[in-house]
Amino acid sequence: MNRRNGQAKKADLMAQGNQQSFGGTILETVKTVVYALLIAGIFRTLFFQPFWIPSGSMKDTLLIGDFLFVNKMTYGYSYASCPSLYLPRFGIDIDASDICGFLDGDNTRLFGDEPERGDVVVFRHPVTGRDFIKRVIGLPGEQLQMRDGVLHIDGTAVEQTPDGTFEEIAEPQGPQRLRPRCANGPVGDGGTCVKEKFVETLPNGVEHSILNIGTQGSDNTPVFTVPEGHYFMMGDNRDNSSDSRERPVAGGVGFVPFENLVGRARRVVFSSSGRSMLFFWTWRGDRFFERIE
Structure with missing residues (x-):
């Protein structure tokens, strides 16, 4: 026992x-x-924030489905440096201001360096708080205007040099299945979508590609005077970009406060033209680790 x-x-x-x-x-x-x-x-x-390109507003510099990391150290830190998480399918909407809102309101940054003209920047929309990516075109105190599709800064036209065309397949692109706008449109599925391409040389010598689709209202604008502590942003796909040429209430961006900058985009890490990054047959291997100019 x-x-x-x-x-x-x-x-x-x-x-x-x-x-x-x-x-x-x-x-x-x-x-x-x-x-x-x-x-x-x-x-x-x-340090770094991942960012997917959701729209064609920065073509042909950035394409729908490009994946990159944004360097947050470039411009220092503000409330916008805190992460946001927006997943409407699951009812998740955590905003940076929900976490770091106590830092918002003074339009300053910790260890902040000002952006240079021509930088490709991720920033928080002044009204909605959603992350946008555009190019810094206008600096505080400057006057900007579009005349017949040509950018003018402080009354002087910015140089544009014809650079052939940008061509892509006319088909739904990315998870949102967005169709490209074409200068030769309308173009049916599988056809070649063409846009005019130019090299724009900014006053500080930065050269970058811009696209033209046709004549529209945003090709001629009033004079915009950039307030102190703010920046004027534009997309490289000029006729297909909601940016500082329109006020936020009209669907645009307006002037972007210094504190709303998240960081600078320097290099594409990965790229896929399909609905999902898992569709390996849609990967764009030629864009992996491509430098952003």
């Missing part, structure tokens, strides 16, 4: 040990996940 009791006690101890070991394993797993999330959150807040 004593022998049986001893064996039972031994079995009980072993079972308790296994339970404790199992519980310890779960606890360690939870701690590992929590630490990983904290490290990822700190990394994203302080």
Whole structure:
């Protein structure tokens, strides 16, 4: 009997040990996940933020489906440096101001360096708070105007040099299945969509590509005077971009405060023309690690 009791006690101890070991394993797993999330959150807040190109407003510099990391250290830190998470399908809408709103309102940055004209920048929309990506075109105190599709800064026309055409397949693009606008349109599925291409040389010598689709209202604008502490942003696909040429209430961006800048985009890391990055046959290998000019 004593022998049986001893064996039972031994079995009980072993079972308790296994339970404790199992519980310890779960606890360690939870701690590992929590630490990983904290490290990822700190990394994203302080250093780099991933960004997918959702629209064609920056063609042909950036294409729908390009994936890049935004360098947050370039312009220092503000409330906009805190991460946002917007997943409407799951009812998730966490805004940077929900986390770091106490830093909002003074239009200043910690360790802040001002952007240079021609930088490709991710910033928070002044009204909606959604992340946008455009090119810095106008600096504080400057006057900007579009005349017949030509950018003028402080009354002087910016040089544009014809550079052939930009061509792409006329088909739905990216997860949102957006169709491109074409200068030779309307173009049916599978046809060649063509846009005029120019090289624009900004006053500081930065050269970049811009596209033209046709004549429209945004080709001729009033004079915009950029307020102090703000910047004038434009897309490279000039006829297909909601930017500083329109006020936010009209669907545009308006002037962008310094504190709303998230960071600078320098290089495309990955690119896919399909509905999902898992569709490997839609990957654009020639754009992997391409420098953003």
